[in-house]
Amino acid sequence: MIIIALAVVAIAGVIACVVLEERGRPEIIVVVTLAVVVFDALVYPDGGAEPAGILRPTIFGHDYRAADLVIVIALLARLFVRGLPRRVTGTGLLWFAFFAMFTIAVPLGLANGHASALVIFQEKFVLEAGGMAILMAGVPLSSVTSPKFIGRAAWTLGLMSLVPILAAFTKHQINFPLLPQAGFGASLGSDSATVLLSLSFLLLMVEICRDSPRFGVVAWCGLMIVAGIVTGQRAALIGLLVTIACTLVVMSGRPWRRRSRARLSHLLPVLALLVIPLGTIAVLNARTSPSSTAVPIVSSLGGSFTGVGKTQSADIRLTVWDFGRHLAAERPVFGWGLGQDFKIFQSNGSEDPFTGGDFHDIAIDLVVTTGVVGLGLFSLAFASSLWSAFVTWRGARSSAVAAIALASGILLVQLVSKGLFESITQKYRFTVILGMLIGIIAQARKSEAEETEFLESVWI
């Protein structure tokens, strides 16, 4: 019955996507996909604990996400309307080669006796990242960088995330009606923080590269970016720090002065807005409980790195990395295939072993599953995307296109830095964002080249 219902929904979805593609509105499909991801991340901060339901359907015994289905439907519609690609770019070729080698790791994993459920689960990375990249690469950037779109997106995203952020700040649990176990938790969640950071940073960069940035848009984006500090997750904080560091480097360059009026000195009021409330809370806290030495927020940030749970988590990561390196050394060329699972008992006395086939380091993950070949192709494709983002930032005629390409490059670095401490290939929210960033960079480069060719074709 469920399968029939899904089939009907899928057919209706394909028809709707075909209509949108034919009317030249592919950005709506991408926005819907991202809306599903954002909503899911906000109401289920812990993606692993999300129960089966409309956002996590089970099909033929396998676990999927609603966004997976939207991507498949949208890809079918894209193929139907536009056919196979007629152009090839270096970056596209490298990503295709990487995803193809990742897919070859499926039979390799099955031949090594790995569980098929885990193999299929890990292979979804190709659908989510590759599929999203294809979808995004077909969206004209002029439609998603227009002031109207940026304004609407920032306000909608900001209003959507306001309650979860406030709930996390006040450490208050709010249950969400209709969906089982859904709610805004006492913590925002690492995934939610990264999703909000990524989307708001894209919007913010485009906005501040306009002639007159709007205060409301900048404020919403700023709130969503700094929301990561209430997650209590190291990886989210590392991602935030990497993003800020990269932005500071870019802001000191010459192209920035050409494209934006925002200067480093403009960050001072933002810092003041952060420090003054923190200081006030600290003073009030000191008056009400003089014996306490903890400073609010700061102490929770410190706890993200030095708490007992975090130390144990770091210890188990070291053991997992050692095990991963040992496995990689045994089969360095093509690895062990997908679905390489392990069981490591934790030193905290828990009877539940640490498991899941996730080595919490993208480099080790890739070497174990796809070998140095997979890691090499990923590195090449990643470097190629970054180079494209950099070239577009420096040379694009449109500042909005340049800004979104630059922001995507910075977020790619952020995601991969985060991936050195936690899995990004097994978390669908990250893989969708990764695909979106790859697609934006590809589209920015393409649109810039087309614009150049057009301008020069009228030249005698």
Place this chain on the structure above:
Amino acid sequence: MDLIEFRRALRRHLRASIVVAILVLSIGVLAIGRSPQKYEATSTILITPRAERFQLASETVLRVILPNVVVVAESESLQKQAAPSVPAEFVDVPITVTSSLDNQDSSLFVNVEAKDPDTATAWSGALARTLVTRMKNDPYLGIQLLDPASGAVVTGRRVKIISFVALFAFAFFAFVITAFGAQRLQEARDVVTALRRRGVRVLGSVNATRRRGGRDGLQSIVAVLLGDDFANGRVVVTSLGDAQLAPWLVDRFDREDERFVVEASASTPALPGIGAVAGPPVAEACLRAATEDLSACVLAVDDRASSVTEITSAIKMLQQAGVTCRGVVLVRGAHGYRHPGDRVVEFAS
């Protein structure tokens, strides 16, 4: 790059691509084929929790005890204990012991991997028997040998076959990526091709380092310029980046053909604001075009110093100032020219 262009690139760089693909295949075959054939023998042991012990105990106790048996089965101490029961010729042969537990029916598999089947079989059986003997008085588990290994099977054959498939796929990608990369590299190095692909008219290139002062290239450039059907015979020769490049080129024109009349001209200040991309010389050309009623120019470019984007941006800027760029002259090895002042060239044809 569209697919037709891509096919041409593949044909053009076929040799380099094939070399890379063969290299990848050779290294891969060596790496995959080097691993020797291995054999695996498996013995099955039945483990039954003693009912009287687990009537009051929780299931989680069993979840801890059962994995312990796996640890014992894979331990070195069990290997030492089993060694006397293994035939002498197999004792010193290296083996790998893995053990797995089937949680559905509590059976334990003792797998031994070795480079010959007899060693694997002998060790698997010996380890299984020793484990049963060692644990026969265990207070929690009843253990019995169900099926000692009677032979060994080749392991990793499917993995090897798939690895070769993966190798061929990777070699194919290496082939394609090499062709693509070589084409891009060639295009990046060849400014003329890149400019022409973008629709920019390249009049030719002049080699400034040659003794003849690039006369061969100059002749064809002059021929093209003289052949142009322009109402106004006067053009500004301007340069991108280096201000001395334009006078040097004018001097070459002057020497090349008598039909060129070179006017000396006072230098003009750069236009404020518009020289940001192209540099002052182009800005000067724009200004001169405006003040002296000149509507055409030739853009001289040092092929190493200026990128394609910079050149196309400069042309666009000239267009916006109402100056038609009649073409680009690429000066290769442009570092030996010295000539003061700006010049205007008049074609007396």
